[in-house]
Each structure stands twice: as structure tokens, then as C-alpha cells.
Amino acid sequence: MGEYMDMLPDGIGDHIRSIARTSGLPPGDESLELLAQGWLGKKDAFEEQTTTLKMEEKDEFALDSPGGALVMTNSGSLITIAPVFNDLRRVEYVSIGLRQDVPDTAVNEESTLEDDLRVGEPAKFTNGPLQQSSAVYKIAVHTEKMEPEKEIEKLSEATQIITQEFVDVNRTMVVEKET
DSSP, rough: OHHHHHHHHHHHHHHHHHHTTTTTSSSSHHHHHHHHHHHHHHHHHHHHHHHHHTTTESSSTTTTTTOOEEETTTTTTEEEEEOBBBTBEEEEEEOOSSSSOOEEEEEEEEBBBBBBBBTTTEEEBSSSOOOOOEEEEEEEESSSSSOOHHHHHHHHHHHHHHHHHHHHHHHHHHHHHOO
């Protein structure tokens, strides 16, 4: 196996292999290494930003939790789940970018979780453009209690920063793909 593929957490390598088939990249180890390197960069960006915001990683996020969460999936996508407002949540999905079988971004102002979120299981929603994600890799929540408006602001800020870092990682991957 390659350097970056060997650095992936358990189970992620298989997921990277399945992503490679729909990425538009040529088959082979070089493409797998490129995707693995990108995934690791996105994981680092997620962890760095959630640490900066003093968010705590959890194994679960309850359906009835009033707060919001940032979620990274096994495919390296980012899901931002806003606090509950009028029994609904704003959900924003940002894909890994190279996949051709999912949208780059999707937003629903009136989404609802189908069930609790759990690491290792897909996130499922009852309405909106995102019905189901790949398995959840990480869930981060704010540890400090705050008003929904403030939490939405912090989650939006984190999403913008992480998304920009994801775009930068993708740009690097595309440049490497073309060379």
C-alpha cells in the first residue's frame, strides 16, 4: 500500500477505493494516494477548526439535542447541523469535491434528522436534498451553552473556514492529478 493509504484510519481505505471509482481519476495507486492525502488534509482541517472553537468530539448526537454539530463523514464530506429552530434544523452539506455522484454542496433550511447520529453510521434526514450521507467519522459539538443565534454564527464561521480548507485541498489534488 502507499504512504497515505497506510496512514488512513481503519475502514477509510475501503471507502477511498469506492470513491476512486466515481472520482474521474484514472484507476491505480497514484489516484488512491491522492485521495488518501486529500482525506487526511480534510481530517486535519476539521480537527484543527473544532479544537480552535473548543468543540468536543462525541460518538453520538441525539435527535432531540437542541444544539448543533459539525460532522465529518468517512468520505471526507462536511455536514453542518444548526441548532433546532421551530422543530427544524438548517443542514449544509459540502462534499469532498472530486466525486461525480454527489452534489458539491446542498443546503436545506428546514431539515430534520431521521434518527440520532452515531459514529460509524450514515446520517439520515427526512427531508431536503441530503437524504443520507456516508458513515459518520467524527461529530463535534460546542461544550459551552449558547443562544441558538450565536451557535449558528460559530457553526457558520467554522463551516466557511473548513470549506475553504477543503477547497484548497481539492485544488492541490487537481493540480497533482494534472501533473
